[in-house]
Amino acid sequence: MGIVVQKYGxxxxxxxxxxxxxxxxIVDVKKSGHDVVVAVSAMGDTTDDLYDLANGVSPLPPAREMDMLLTAGERISxxxxxxxxxxxxxTARSFTGSQAGVITDSVHGKAKIIDVTPGRITEAIGNGHIVIVAGFQGVSQDTKEITTLGRGGTDTTAVALAAALEADACEIYTDVDGVFTADPRIVPSARKLDQVSYEEMLELAxxxxxxxxxxxxxYGRRYGIPIHVRSSFSQLEGTWVVNDPRPGTEVQPMEQPIIAGVAHDVSEAKITVVGVPDxxxxxxxxxxxxxxxxxxxxMIVQNVSAAATSLTDISFTLPRTDGxxxxxxxxRIxxxxxxxxLLYDDKIGKVSLIGAGMRSHxxxxxxxxxxxxxxxVNIGMISTSEIRISVIVDxxxxxxxxxxxxxxxxxxxDEVEAVVYGGTGR
Amino acid sequence: MGIVVQKYGxxxxxxxxxxxxxxxxIVDVKKSGHDVVVAVSAMGDTTDDLYDLANGVSPLPPAREMDMLLTAGERISxxxxxxxxxxxxxTARSFTGSQAGVITDSVHGKAKIIDVTPGRITEAIGNGHIVIVAGFQGVSQDTKEITTLGRGGTDTTAVALAAALEADACEIYTDVDGVFTADPRIVPSARKLDQVSYEEMLELAxxxxxxxxxxxxxYGRRYGIPIHVRSSFSQLEGTWVVNDPRPGTEVQPMEQPIIAGVAHDVSEAKITVVGVPDxxxxxxxxxxxxxxxxxxxxMIVQNVSAAATSLTDISFTLPRTDGxxxxxxxxRIxxxxxxxxLLYDDKIGKVSLIGAGMRSHxxxxxxxxxxxxxxxVNIGMISTSEIRISVIVDxxxxxxxxxxxxxxxxxxxDEVEAVVYGGTGR
Known part of the structure; x- marks a missing residue:
């Protein structure tokens, strides 16, 4: 039996x-004969509480110290x-990101994992211990500073550990039953997907x-780590994120769905630069x-210039927080x-249709x-990829x-499943 | 101007x-031209909160994980x-005990400092930064595990840093104005001491x-670090703990007090082993x-054996928590x-009179x-040293x-000073 990596939000x-x-x-999996390595996030509202503390002492805390502060959350959990x-x-042994060998670049607040050197983890596994690793954090290669990986960081920690340890699978535990065809809060009839390809999941994300x-x-796609997204509140199978389960785009089995799901995003804003010389x-x-x-x-859209004026408008979307x-x-320019x-509009939403099957349909x-x-529904901007169509709407x-x-x-x-839906911060 | 080390509880x-x-x-001291290195404890009730969390998940948490948990407190502060x-x-740079080079033995929960290798601190000072170090914690020499120093650990961190950095002084900031001749909660007329010797302070502690x-x-005594105990709530001079300020025990200047103070302790219990064969x-x-x-x-007392029985009683005091x-x-023996x-009595108190001056008086x-x-007041047990007499009373x-x-x-x-008196945990 191999290693199973789990992540709890x-x-x-x-x-x-x-x-x-x-x-x-965790102990059940250990009893079943697997070695277990677990990446954990900070407890419930801890991260928000730490942000509040920081804002209490400084309106603009230095990013290095913010990382030092936030990483206390995973240390506790x-x-x-x-x-x-x-x-x-x-017996269990907990390790900080640094101790676990999660090596990152030096960008505080959104560091990228460069390497994982899990010497202490494999030693602890060899001694029969269950290993708990602080998610969301690492140590910078050059400066040996504590870094955080940004939003969703603990998921990334888990998959990176799974890759470095050549784990059989990476289980991402969350508060929903898996990946759905749409957000069940908006579409009560949304269905849980049993499988979704890395590409589709990338577009959904x-x-x-x-x-x-x-x-x-x-990360999972690059290293071929099967990711199992499931609920920590039930024993149900969740959604497996794997290589494209469809055997090639030419021969499309009838029973495979064309569309994986419908995603939406209301965190973006649109800026239009009006009257740019063409x-x-x-x-x-x-x-x-x-x-x-x-x-x-x-998304970026440039309108055709009006011949009479030689002026064009350029519109693009971006996170509202960067507006x-x-x-x-x-x-300034x-x-x-x-x-x-300049026109600024943050009352927009993006609706995306995603499915690897659409390549050939x-x-x-x-x-x-x-x-x-x-x-x-009136469509604003449009953007497409091989497996996705996105539109901007009101x-x-x-x-x-x-x-x-x-x-x-x-x-x-056919039937509406009762699900509790909510996102975890990291 | 040299380095000043400060500790805040x-x-x-x-x-x-x-x-x-x-x-x-801290910034005021930096402005005055000193380099500043600060050891901090966890905020207010953080440590108690972390203990509560631990007790919530396990009645007997492993010491290694307890240290991992508690050290999050200083990381936050x-x-x-x-x-x-x-x-x-x-600009300030914070460092964990491990990053600051606080090397300890491997005894979780009450590790002793073996060495301090402050390379990152001196580098940060060289770059003009103020340095903040997590008190109460270190990393074990052999196993590279996170350790805590036990009660009063941040004071020890501060003095150890002062020694390693060859600091001019170590300022211990607390919520009282200094060291008093007795606990002002019990003796409202207690006076603040301007100076006290390391030996007297050891006995008081x-x-x-x-x-x-x-x-x-x-630590301060071994490395000759002057320790300035003072309040973080006022600008008053506190108490300097230094080498014996009296120029020798033979020639005792009239103005030097004989007695440094009266200490008391109600945290001990007494066990008597009755009828031990002599x-x-x-x-x-x-x-x-x-x-x-x-x-x-x-304290340990053995009564003279009654000749008729050849049996003796042995009494000793110990922390109530070890009772x-x-x-x-x-x-078992x-x-x-x-x-x-066996007799067990935890309704005892120890009163001690302390003063280097009593050697020659x-x-x-x-x-x-x-x-x-x-x-x-009836006296139970008695114990003496060169500069201390202690009695056990009800x-x-x-x-x-x-x-x-x-x-x-x-x-x-002559006049009763208004003081707020309270002990900090570490």
Whole structure:
């Protein structure tokens, strides 16, 4: 029997009872003959509490110290989980990200994992211990500073550990039963997916599904780690994220669904730069200014220039949290670029249809847009990939758009399952 | 200008406002031209909260995991102090005990510092930063495990850092104005001492004064670090703990006080082993059993054996928290030693008179016992050193005994100072 890596999020570790339940689940896997390595997030609201403490002493805390502060959260939860396991008669050893050999770059607040050197973990496993690792954190390669991995970091920690330890699987425990065809809070008839491909999961994550973080899925895909997303509150099978379960795009078995699901995202804003002179290099200058401000853009649309004026409008979407920074960066280059004005709209939502099956199925786009039209939803921007179509709509009609699309693609379940849905912070 | 090491306890870091006040104080010292290194405890009740969390998941948490858990407390406070300093326009770097090079033995929960290798601290100082170090914690030399130093650990961290950095002084900030001639809660007329010798401070700490921990004073004495105990709530000079300020014990200047103060301790219990056969090796066997159980004894008295029976009674005091363990260890050797029975008394108190001056002043003992007799206090056990006399009395009369002694030795202040008195945990 090999190694199983598990990840428990903050909502699965909310209090002493929850921690004891998690400990029993871990011990069950150990009893079944597997070695177990567990990545944990901070308990329930700990991270929010730590943010509040920081804001209490400084409006703009240095990122290095913020990481030092936040990593205390996982230190607490990992020690408590280890204690609860010990109370069940098994031995556990907790390790910080640094001790576990999670080596990152030096970008505080959103460090990337460079390498995992799990010497202490394998030694502890060899001694028969269950290993608990602080998720979300690592130590920088050059400066030996404590770093955090940013949103969804503990998922990434778990998959990175699974890859480094050549684990059989990585189980991501959360407070929902798996990955659904849509957010059940918006679409009560949403169905749980038994399997989803890495590519589809990447698009789902990029398009607003909060079940798994993008980087976690990227890591799993690169190292071929099967990821099992499941609930820590039940024994049900969840969703397996694996290599494309469809045997090739040419020969598409009838029973395989074309569409994996409908995702939505209301965390973005749209900026339009109005009246940009339609000359070589002007657009580049705009995006250079945004890149210098460390802003990740999502969708970008440039309208055809009106021949009479030789002016064009450039629109793009970005995280609402970066809105102010972006507006400031653009205002600074107005004279240089010579654009007319900036428009800012944060009352938008993005609705995305995702499915590896759509690669070989024509007519998906027209069916999608038809469903939206029937529901009276007006489309703003459009962006597509091989396995995804995303549209920007008014924030108020996101629910209507998701439901109409879900029904149009026959994703509705026969019976509505009772699920509790909510995202964990990291 | 050299390096100043400061220590702030949990009551000085109770909330955001307290942390900001501490930050201003630290920055003031930096502005005056000193380099500053600060050891911090966990905020206010954090440690108690962490203990509660641990008890919630396990009645007997493993010591290694307990250390992992508790050290999160200092991690939080040090990051917050660093943030508050940064908010004042200065740069600070926080370091865990491990990062700061605090190397200990492997005894979880009460590790001893073996060495301090402050490479990262001196580098940060060289770059102009203020350095904040997590008190109370270190990393074990052999196993690289996170350890805690036990009660008063942050004081010890501060003095150890001062020694390793060859600091000019070590300032211990607390919630009282300094070291007093007695606990002002019991003796309202107690006076603050301007100076006290390491030896006297050691005896005061050993006899129940909670201002400074024993190991901190031992460290300061060994490396000759002047320790300044003062309040973080005022700008008053506190008490300097230094080499014996009296120029030799033979020539005693008139103005130097003979007695440093009166300490008391109600944390001990007394065990009497009744009817021990008065033979060679019996007492040794008893103390061996107690040593094997890792129990530190304080006072020990063996009564003269009654000639008729050849039986003797052995009494000793020990921390009340070790009472149950000691009784169990002794019960296990009853048949082997052949004693009659065990008596346990935790309603006792220890009152100690301390002063390096008493070395050369006869009559101190009789004056002390006379004062106790006048106050109607019955003396149980007695123990003496060169600069200390301790008596065990009934717990209920400890206050009377301390006040009577304080007055008899002319320690009462002319005016009663308003002081807030309280001990911090670590």
């Amino acid at each position: 903050g909502s699965s570790l909310a209090d002493a009872d929850a921690i004891k339940r998690v400990a029993r689940r 990992m020690a408590l989980v280890a204690m609860a396991i010990s109370d069940l008669g098994f 990029a398009c607003g599904s909060k079940i798994l973080h993008l980087r976690c899925v990227e 000359k070589v290099g002007e657009a580049a200058r705009i995006f250079e200014a945004l890149a210098d401000a460390q802003i990740n853009l999502d 102010q920074t972006a507006m400031t960066a653009l205002a 107005q004279a240089e670029v010579g654009y007319d004005k 024509p007519g998906i786009t027209s069916k999608f847009f038809g469903a939206l039209a029937s529901a009276g 924030e108020n009609v996101v629910g209507d758009a998701v439901r109409a699309t879900h029904t149009a693609f026959d994703l509705d379940a | 949990g009551s000085s870091l109770a909330d955001a406002d307290a942390i900001k006040r501490v930050a201003r104080r 040090m990051a917050l102090v660093a943030m508050a300093i940064s908010d004042l326009g200065f 050993a006899c129940g004064s909670k201002i400074l921990h024993l190991r901190c004073v031992e 033979k060679v090796g019996e007492a040794a066997r008893i103390f061996e059993a107690l040593a094997d159980a890792q129990i530190n004894l304080d 149950q363990t000691a009784m169990t260890a002794l019960a 009853q048949a082997e030693v052949g004693y009659d029975k 006869p009559g101190i003992t009789s004056k002390f016992f006379g004062a106790l007799a006048s106050a109607g 717990e209920n009369v400890v206050g009377d005994a301390v006040r009577a002694t304080h007055t008899a030795f002319d320690l009462d202040a």
